[in-house]
Every structure is written in structure tokens, then in C-alpha cells.
Amino acid sequence: MKAIAVLPGKPNSVHLREIPAPKLLDQPQPHVCKIPEGRAVLVKTLQIGVDATDREINEALYGNAPPGGEHLVIGHESFGQVLEVGNKVTELKPGDYVSCTVRRPGGSLFDTIGRNDITSEEVYYERGINLCHGYMTESFVDDAEYMVKVPVNLKHLGVLSEPASVCAKAIDQAYLAQQRLQVWNPKRAFVLGAGQIGLLATMMLKLRGMEVYTLATRPGPHRKQEIAEAYGATYVSTKQTSMHELAKKVGKPDLIFEATGNAEVCFRAMEVLAHNGALVWTSITGGKHDVTVDGAKINLEWVLGNKLLVSSVNGNRRHFELGIGALALGELTYPGVTERILTNPVAGLDNYKEMMRLLVEEKEAIKVFVNVA
Numbered sequence: 001m002k003a004i005a006v007l008p009g010k011p012n013s014v015h016l017r018e019i020p021a022p023k024l025l026d027q028p029q030p031h032v033c034k035i036p037e038g039r040a041v042l043v044k045t046l047q048i049g050v051d052a053t054d055r056e057i058n059e060a061l062y063g064n065a066p067p068g069g070e071h072l073v074i075g076h077e078s079f080g081q082v083l084e085v086g087n088k089v090t091e092l093k094p095g096d097y098v099s100c101t102v103r104r105p106g107g108s109l110f111d112t113i114g115r116n117d118i119t120s121e122e123v124y125y126e127r128g129i130n131l132c133h134g135y136m137t138e139s140f141v142d143d144a145e146y147m148v149k150v151p152v153n154l155k156h157l158g159v160l161s162e163p164a165s166v167c168a169k170a171i172d173q174a175y176l177a178q179q180r181l182q183v184w185n186p187k188r189a190f191v192l193g194a195g196q197i198g199l200l201a202t203m204m205l206k207l208r209g210m211e212v213y214t215l216a217t218r219p220g221p222h223r224k225q226e227i228a229e230a231y232g233a234t235y236v237s238t239k240q241t242s243m244h245e246l247a248k249k250v251g252k253p254d255l256i257f258e259a260t261g262n263a264e265v266c267f268r269a270m271e272v273l274a275h276n277g278a279l280v281w282t283s284i285t286g287g288k289h290d291v292t293v294d295g296a297k298i299n300l301e302w303v304l305g306n307k308l309l310v311s312s313v314n315g316n317r318r319h320f321e322l323g324i325g326a327l328a329l330g331e332l333t334y335p336g337v338t339e340r341i342l343t344n345p346v347a348g349l350d351n352y353k354e355m356m357r358l359l360v361e362e363k364e365a366i367k368v369f370v371n372v373a
């Protein structure tokens with residue numbers, strides 16, 4: 001069957017390759033975890049989303065091949081339909097729609113309790129990213145433990161399950177951490193960045209009843225602005241109003257969700273957070289970028305204001321369930337809006353070059369994904 005892979009460490013190595021089609025009894029990650037007897041699920045791939053992580057993997061800035069090989073099959077945002085299940089799988093059946101978690105357990109205490117997403121080990125195993133092959137293939141096998149059901153009426157948004165899990169986790173982590181305050185009732189949120197993560201976070205924070213400002217560089221009108229506004233948020237172009245000016249005008253935000261991929265913005269955001277607020281960092285910034293800030297001022301304001309920085313990556317099955325739940329509630333509350341994030345479908349794995357081109361060059365693209373089947 002067809003698979004899309006890269007040679008980690010070698011820039012622009014993305015290619016189509018022929019690999020054996022998996023069978024129910026295969027062990028896809030023998031070097032990491034073994035699927036318990038009877039718990040395997042064979043899935044036909046329907047759609048695979050790509051994001052900046054895939055771009056960085058192809059640029060050889062990120063990612064590693066599984067041990068003993070040179071290639072890494074990419075694809076970590078999965079959506080597919082169950083073909084076959086092992087005899088000990090009761091929660092899924094052929095025909096069900098699923099998405100899979102990305103991280104597989106390492107050896108830390110957190111991994112042993114199902115919290116691979118917060119492993120304390122430096123080495124982490126992620127399908128399609130690091131040390132494990134991904135889902136950009138015609139079919140795949142995994143442990144039912146890592147598969148999350150997508151309701152049939154949400155299948156048009158199924159490929160957003162993984163990015164939604166990342167957003168849902170980051171917001172959940174902020175709320176959990178803010179229990180330190182005994183009462184936290186955030187009113188105003190700034191979402192920095194209007195890519196898929198920024199827009200999904202905008203939706204989730206609006207669903208929590210907040211006054212949301214979604215900030216990105218480019219002045220509207222354009223699709224990102226339309227989507228943010230359709231969720232009931234205010235879109236702000238930082239070319240027209242800077243984050244600092246906005247904070248002066250509308251008040252400092254209680255919650256900042258940072259998703260720009262820009263290290264400078266991550267640190268500048270520290271300058272506008274309200275007292276007792278939480279700043280959530282989700283960007284994965286490859287490469288090197290020096291930033292100059294007034295450290296004394298930030299430290300003083302942060303200490304006097306009891307401010308909190310929360311960093312969040314990945315998501316386990318509970319976060320997938322939260323994310324899929326939010327997609328469903330979002331669909332009922334703002335019908336037809338979220339699918340506007342799905343801007344650039346690519347027809348089939350054969351068109352992988354077009355997929356990478358869109359990811360790298362198409363500035364208007366919000367979500368590039370491959371229709372595999």
C-alpha cells in the first residue's frame with residue numbers, strides 16, 4: 001500500500017513509498033508498546049491533516065525515524081473508519097469512525113497511568129513525528145486504547161479531532177492550574193494566532209462564555225476574520241491595533257492562549273496579562289530566535305500580580321473526548337462555521353507534493369488535509 005514518508009535529517013525528503021498493508025495481528029510499534037492480545041483495531045484511513053509540525057519534519061528541523069530504519073511515515077492527525085477489531089474490543093465495531101492519539105507511553109510514572117501526554121521522560125514517542133511511524137497510509141493498526149470514536153454526525157469534522165484535542169487540553173490545563181486561586185472566573189481572553197489552533201481555541205473559549213479577541217497579523221476581511229466573528233469573537237489585526245493597544249482599550253485579558261508559532265509573541269504576551277491571569281503557551285517553535293524583554297519589569301508585574309504560565313502539548317484520550325465534545329457543541333451553537341477551517345483538501349496520497357506546497361506556500365490556507373480514501 002501507499003505511504004508518505006520522509007528521511008529525518010534530510011531536508012525536503014518527503015516521498016511516496018510502498019509498504020506492506022498492515023494486518024490485525026501486526027505490532028506497529030514493537031520498540032515502544034505491544035498491543036495486548038485481542039485489542040488491535042484495523043482502520044481504513046479516510047483523511048489525514050497536516051500542520052506546521054509536518055512542515056518542520058520535512059525541513060529536517062524536527063522528528064526522528066523509528067530505530068533501525070531511515071524513513072519516518074508522517075501523519076499524526078488521523079481520521080478513519082474501523083475495518084476489523086480483535087476479539088477483546090467491545091467499544092468499537094467495523095464501520096465506526098475514529099481518530100487516534102499521537103503519543104505512546106514511555107517509562108515514567110505518568111505514562112503508566114495513561115498520561116503519555118505529560119511524560120516526564122525526555123524521549124517521547126509520537127506516531128508520525130518522533131520514533132514511531134504515522135498514519136499517512138491507506139490503512140493502519142493500533143491498540144483500541146488509543147482510538148477515540150467520532151460520532152457519525154460529526155464525520156465532516158473528524159480530521160480536526162487531533163488539533164481539537166490539543167486546544168481542549170491546553171484550556172483544561174489552565175483551568176486545572178487556576179484552582180490555585182480558589183475562585184477563577186475569567187471574563188476576557190486574547191487568542192494569539194488565527195490558524196487552526198487559534199480558531200478552535202476561539203470557539204472553545206466562546207463556548208465557555210468569554211469575551212474573546214482573536215489576534216493575528218493580517219488585516220481583514222478574510223476567512224480567518226469571518227470564522228472568528230462567526231464564533232462571536234472580535235478579530236484584531238495587530239498591524240492595525242497592537243496587542244498592547246488592545247489591552248489598553250478593552251482591558252487586560254484574564255486568559256491568553258498563545259498559538260502563533262512566534263517566540264517573540266510568546267514573551268510579549270507576558271506584558272499584557274491581567275492580575276491572577278493565566279498565559280497558555282502551545283506554540284512549537286523550531287530553530288533559534290533571541291528575544292529581548294525587560295526582565296525586571298515582567299518579573300515584578302508577575303510576582304505582584306500572581307500570574308501563571310501554563311505550557312501544554314499533545315493530548316491523551318480524555319482530551320480527544322473533550323475536543324470532539326467541543327467540536328460537537330460548536331457545531332450545534334455555530335452551525336457550519338468550523339468546517340470553514342478545512343480550506344485545502346488534497347486528492348489522494350499521490351498528490352503529496354501538492355500537500356507540502358500548500359503547507360509551505362499557501363498563505364490563505366488554514367487547514368491542509370489529504371482525502372486518502
Ligand code: BGC
Pocket residue numbers: 051053076102103126129162166284313314315
Ligand atoms: C502535535 C502534538 C505533538 C506535538 C509535539 C504537534 O503538532 O499535534 O500531538 O505532541 O506536535 O511533537
Ligand code: ZN
Pocket residue numbers: 051053076
Ligand atoms: Zn500537530
